[in-house]
Amino acid sequence: MDINRIEFLRSDFVQGFPAYCGFTVDHISESRFETRLSVRSEHRQQDGFVHAGVIATMADHTAGYAAYTLIPETSRILTIEFKINFFKPAVGNLLVCRSAVISPGKSILAAESILYSQPEELH
Amino acid sequence: MDINRIEFLRSDFVQGFPAYCGFTVDHISESRFETRLSVRSEHRQQDGFVHAGVIATMADHTAGYAAYTLIPETSRILTIEFKINFFKPAVGNLLVCRSAVISPGKSILAAESILYSQPEELH
Amino acid sequence: MDINRIEFLRSDFVQGFPAYCGFTVDHISESRFETRLSVRSEHRQQDGFVHAGVIATMADHTAGYAAYTLIPETSRILTIEFKINFFKPAVGNLLVCRSAVISPGKSILAAESILYSQPEELH
Amino acid sequence: MDINRIEFLRSDFVQGFPAYCGFTVDHISESRFETRLSVRSEHRQQDGFVHAGVIATMADHTAGYAAYTLIPETSRILTIEFKINFFKPAVGNLLVCRSAVISPGKSILAAESILYSQPEELH
Numbered sequence: 001m002d003i004n005r006i007e008f009l010r011s012d013f014v015q016g017f018p019a020y021c022g023f024t025v026d027h028i029s030e031s032r033f034e035t036r037l038s039v040r041s042e043h044r045q046q047d048g049f050v051h052a053g054v055i056a057t058m059a060d061h062t063a064g065y066a067a068y069t070l071i072p073e074t075s076r077i078l079t080i081e082f083k084i085n086f087f088k089p090a091v092g093n094l095l096v097c098r099s100a101v102i103s104p105g106k107s108i109l110a111a112e113s114i115l116y117s118q119p120e121e122l123h
Numbered sequence: 124m125d126i127n128r129i130e131f132l133r134s135d136f137v138q139g140f141p142a143y144c145g146f147t148v149d150h151i152s153e154s155r156f157e158t159r160l161s162v163r164s165e166h167r168q169q170d171g172f173v174h175a176g177v178i179a180t181m182a183d184h185t186a187g188y189a190a191y192t193l194i195p196e197t198s199r200i201l202t203i204e205f206k207i208n209f210f211k212p213a214v215g216n217l218l219v220c221r222s223a224v225i226s227p228g229k230s231i232l233a234a235e236s237i238l239y240s241q242p243e244e245l246h
Numbered sequence: 247m248d249i250n251r252i253e254f255l256r257s258d259f260v261q262g263f264p265a266y267c268g269f270t271v272d273h274i275s276e277s278r279f280e281t282r283l284s285v286r287s288e289h290r291q292q293d294g295f296v297h298a299g300v301i302a303t304m305a306d307h308t309a310g311y312a313a314y315t316l317i318p319e320t321s322r323i324l325t326i327e328f329k330i331n332f333f334k335p336a337v338g339n340l341l342v343c344r345s346a347v348i349s350p351g352k353s354i355l356a357a358e359s360i361l362y363s364q365p366e367e368l369h
Numbered sequence: 370m371d372i373n374r375i376e377f378l379r380s381d382f383v384q385g386f387p388a389y390c391g392f393t394v395d396h397i398s399e400s401r402f403e404t405r406l407s408v409r410s411e412h413r414q415q416d417g418f419v420h421a422g423v424i425a426t427m428a429d430h431t432a433g434y435a436a437y438t439l440i441p442e443t444s445r446i447l448t449i450e451f452k453i454n455f456f457k458p459a460v461g462n463l464l465v466c467r468s469a470v471i472s473p474g475k476s477i478l479a480a481e482s483i484l485y486s487q488p489e490e491l492h
Binding site: 297 | 387390450453
Binding site for chain 2: 333348351356
């Protein structure tokens with residue numbers, strides 16, 4: 001991918017609600033996007049787990065930018081729908097999201113996100 | 124519903140991520156929950172619309188508490204999955220969410236949320 | 247709705263797989279479609295319930311034709327995705343499906359189907 | 370896996386609606402199930418593509434039996450919900466489905482199915 005496009009996507013990703021949530025970009029390549037979140041108390045729900053909404057937002061936004069790597073610069077991405085399953089409560093302090101486009105259609109793209117939590121920030 | 128249970132649900136709803144997002148409770152009754160959000164710049168995505176993650180979080184959390192009105196005080200609610208469709212970009216400054224339980228199972232409850240945006244805060 | 251359009255939709259509905267399944271049309275109006283199925287042994291799964299695939303097919307096809315009532319005769323309907331929840335095992339001999347368009351977009355329409363089973367064929 | 374369990378699953382898979390549809394079993398291993406369908410005219414929809422309901426039924430049933438490989442013989446599988454995306458119209462004469470369990474929970478298992486069509490029966 002063009003380095004300028006990568007830099008644009010990296011900074012464009014972090015604005016508005018995703019910036020407010022604190023997501024950061026780990027890796028960008030064609031059709032792929034990886035992000036992370038250092039979990040804070042304001043990301044949790046009533047029982048101390050990461051809130052489903054944080055996970056859904058991260059999955060949606062990262063998937064959207066995976067799709068964004070494949071479309072012309074003059075086009076924009078807008079979510080039309082998604083489905084999410086929560087297999088286990090997310091209890092760690094680090095959340096990682098890996099998204100990949102699985103159907104690169106002309107007007108509708110489908111992308112898949114896999115999230116997992118880790119006990120502590122990796123170094 | 125018992126007034127103490129309603130007051131518990133009203134305050135329990137607003138903590139952690141939902142508090143950080145700014146959702147407030149409008150109405151609570153058996154199997155139903157209604158909430159609102161005054162949209163601020165940190166709720167928007169890269170094109171100025173309310174972020175899909177805000178909408179999904181509000182839909183999920185309000186639906187969860189609609190389910191919470193039906194279960195014993197000793198039980199807890201945890202989202203296992205959801206599906207969301209975005210029909211139109213949310214452009215207004217007020218977001219309203221109405222959730223209702225549509226299948227009150229013993230261990231699995233299903234609830235539906237309908238969200239709509241309005242041009243400005245109602246008085 | 248135009249009577250010729252209704253008659254076209256009524257007969258167009260019952261062909262290929264839906265005809266093989268045995269679905270029949272009960273009622274057609276603008277944005278709405280209602281169908282039924284007399285459940286036979288070949289509609290059941292390994293435990294005697296109506297197979298999830300029968301229910302999903304009926305929900306999908308009836309929703310598709312609800313959408314079909316709203317588009318120009320020169321256009322065609324193709325399912326891009328759906329989500330389905332099964333609240334209770336369907337045990338009766340009659341299955342009824344009611345579908346309605348809930349978002350009449352220009353290129354993407356969303357419709358909702360509600361199915362229920364009854365103990366026996368109504369007269 | 371035990372050979373008797375495999376033989377049980379192989380024959381148990383093909384009954385009721387799945388038998389009526391014509392699905393056959395290709396391969397069974399722990400947490401995995403693969404099936405195929407020789408597409409006939411009664412599997413198609415109004416425009417000649419394989420009907421979404423056939424694809425959904427095959428995806429659901431094969432996923433269900435992938436889950437069935439992991440549970441005790443005394444337990445049963447029942448679908449509670451699924452989501453399906455249709456990326457391209459299925460136009461070939463052979464449909465292949467590969468399912469794998471992606472979350473082996475105690476009471477709720479999640480499985481994923483990938484289907485693809487091929488222009489003609491392979492030899």
